[in-house]
Amino acid sequence: MEIFQKYVSKFDMNDEMILLKYKHSLRVASLTKLIAKNLKMDDKAINLAYLCGLYHDIGRFMQVKKYHSFDDLNTIDHGDLGYKIFLNEIAIKKDLSPRDESTIAKAIMYHNKLKVPSKLTDNQKEYVWITRDADKIDILYQMATINGLMPLDDNEVSKEVHEQFVKYEPIDHRLVQNATDKNLLILAFIFDLKYKESLKIIKDNKFLEKLQKRLSDKKYEVYFKILNDYIKERFKC
Numbered sequence: 374m375e376i377f378q379k380y381v382s383k384f385d386m387n388d389e390m391i392l393l394k395y396k397h398s399l400r401v402a403s404l405t406k407l408i409a410k411n412l413k414m415d416d417k418a419i420n421l422a423y424l425c426g427l428y429h430d431i432g433r434f435m436q437v438k439k440y441h442s443f444d445d446l447n448t449i450d451h452g453d454l455g456y457k458i459f460l461n462e463i464a465i466k467k468d469l470s471p472r473d474e475s476t477i478a479k480a481i482m483y484h485n486k487l488k489v490p491s492k493l494t495d496n497q498k499e500y501v502w503i504t505r506d507a508d509k510i511d512i513l514y515q516m517a518t519i520n521g522l523m524p525l526d527d528n529e530v531s532k533e534v535h536e537q538f539v540k541y542e543p544i545d546h547r548l549v550q551n552a553t554d555k556n557l558l559i560l561a562f563i564f565d566l567k568y569k570e571s572l573k574i575i576k577d578n579k580f581l582e583k584l585q586k587r588l589s590d591k592k593y594e595v596y597f598k599i600l601n602d603y604i605k606e607r608f609k610c
């Protein structure tokens with residue numbers, strides 16, 4: 374934690390974007406720890422999951438400093454950048470085994486990629502999945518709790534977005550045409566959570582109820598019903 378704090382202290386905490394990512398990193402670290410605990414991992418593995426969460430967005434700080442943007446497509450891939458920063462500036466100061474160092478670096482690199490590559494070891498994949506789940510849960514948390522993150526709009530849901538959602542499929546971002554679609558894309562993160570233990574966090578913290586209070590427009594009702602059905606089904610088996 375000290376090494377993380379020291380690295381982050383080089384950036385301007387008065388910058389809202391930096392502060393947002395700082396707080397997000399700490400919450401995702403707690404979430405990776407919680408998922409690992411729910412998965413009944415041992416203490417060493419729980420700590421490794423925690424470090425994956427803490428450092429997963431380490432590339433964001435330099436990205437914001439350089440470009441003042443979170444737009445990976447038009448600036449730099451923050452997973453790739455974080456991978457390099459972790460290995461060159463963080464890992465050398467930490468007392469990690471080469472195996473743990475590589476696991477964290479891979480979790481950073483692949484937390485934001487479309488797919489988790491099959492070339493990773495099963496062990497590495499597990500930490501990538503935990504990190505991805507924790508990241509998504511925190512985005513849902515932010516949407517449910519932080520004012521101003523959710524633009525309300527008058528548009529109806531696009532047909533293709535609706536079709537993917539009713540099939541319990543994550544929404545392809547290329548289909549997003551308006552703010553309503555964008556909200557559904559984030560809600561559909563729930564379909565993409567790998568672990569039942571991650572869904573348990575959504576359930577235990579009543580995130581769906583909180584999100585529904587925010588998205589109170591009638592057009593969202595059917596989608597919350599679908600999400601509740603999906604969660605019920607996942608917990609039946």
Ligand SMILES: [Fe+2]
Nearest residue numbers: 429430484485
């Ligand atoms: Fe990220």
